[in-house]
Amino acid sequence: MNEIRISGFGGQGVIRCGYIIGRIAALYDDKHATLTQSFGPEARGSACSAQILVDAEPIRYPYLTQPDTVVAMSQEAYDKFGSDLVEGGLLLIDEDLVKPTPSDRERRMYAIPSTRIAEELGNRIAGNIVMLGFFTAIAGIVSVDAARKALPSSVPERFIDLNLAAFEKGYEYGVELLAKEPAAPARPKKAARKAPVKKAAKKSDK
């Protein structure tokens, strides 16, 4: 099972990015994928996140327990969500928008100027899809073929070309980065979810 968190600020399309990852996995990679999103007082500009569980088996518990992959597209999201990553987990950031703490530089972290790349393509709104391409290349959770198939029907029709270009830019950036840094520490297998030990459930006393 992969537990993924996509985070950023409201308006960046992080929920959309998470939705597309789930859609790729569920409809085109033939896996099970459950997406939940935090419904709080989030508004445009404040930290928000989408959570996706991806597994070959049916997913029972629907929520994230500890992510093995975190994408942070804003400093606030990074500060809020970066720390609960499982040890040895994968951290992906927008390097122009997130300044990682020194200790994170030691982590399995990859950075991309996703928003800048989207701006160069003509519209910063596609930054989430640049990040999607980057995520596809680095995380290996969804296949690139499935992503390419899923993308046109996952975005508004008039933005298909922009989004396809954004995806490919992000994907290429990731592939090149991996070629340059093949020695990234191997991802340790995450132990089965351990629920906190609580006292036995209350018995009905009637």
Place this chain on the structure above:
Amino acid sequence: MITADPKGVLTGSHYLDGDHAVAEGALAAGCRFFAGYPITPSTEVAERISARFPLVGGLFVQMEDELASMAAILGGAWGGAKSMSVTSGPGFSLMMENLGLGVMMEVPTVLVNVQRGGPSTGLPTLPAQADMMQARWGSHGDYEIIALSPSSPQECFDYTITCFNLSEKYRVPVLLMMDECVGHMTEKIVIPKAEEIEIEPRKWFKGSTEDYLPYKPDDDMVPWMVKVGDGFRFHTTGLTHDERGYPVMSAECQKDNVGRLVDKIRSRVDEIVILEEEEMEGADVVVVSYGISSRVAIPAVERARADGMKVGSLRLVTVWPFPENRIRELAGQVKAFVVPEINLGQICLEVERCAAGRAETILVPHAGGWVHDDEDIYQAIRGGAK
């Protein structure tokens, strides 16, 4: 049974949340009249229906409140449409009076409650299963009701159709008791072809206008229905009424009228009830669950089995009417029932009543705001197996 009108059926694989899946289920079932008032976490159902209905000739009305919404869907059904509304706790409370009117007038309609934490405005964006007893007893007077509880977006689609079919067959408002977790959870759903979706048609009266008695029951205790505007002159009311639909204020008529409303469901519980059972043979403990809790219980059940415990699983797809006979039967065979639910004890009371002391009933409560930790369910199973 007939099959679905292809116009409303979005055949194919989709990645949808539970709320959107309910909207598609309603469209596939032939629902063409919706009246509602937005409330978190149910608004997405209304939102999708408002976008989709104009494409299929449906009518979406955003009402002034939930009292009016419930009244409007009763009127929509009398106007000949399959109708639906959707709400959450506070709105559900406001709908209770007219839900009773729907029961009394025997209106086929569907009401969806995407449950959130309560009482009052409670936890608008977080899940609960704490309206389960309100679903059964929320309106005044004696009645029987049908309620289903889905655990995934796919089930939201499938069981919305089942709700419509049951409402037509028994002429009673049917409740889909979801929760925020299922409503806002996005997963793959597969919508079959229209010809693969079975639809219960309305029980239309076929005779002449002179012969129509709106509350004369058929052999199945369910009367025939007509559409307003088709030339039939008839009366329907919330007052106790005779076969003509006219008020009769007597104990005798009350017995016939309300007795039939209850009996048309109570005498056919086995036909209505949908259960999912697993590994009941030789079970010491049976986990009785519904909705999202049934899904969260699976890892706990599997872990207990791996530890050598004999655990059966009884998943209530229909929560109301309650499967009394099955619980009574099992109570003679098992040591304990374990009931995880996102409330502080509701359906466990029904299990306990039917177990009648022959088996222990162990509640795994959750006050709401999240789903159970499977450790809690596991520990309760262990306790029951001892």
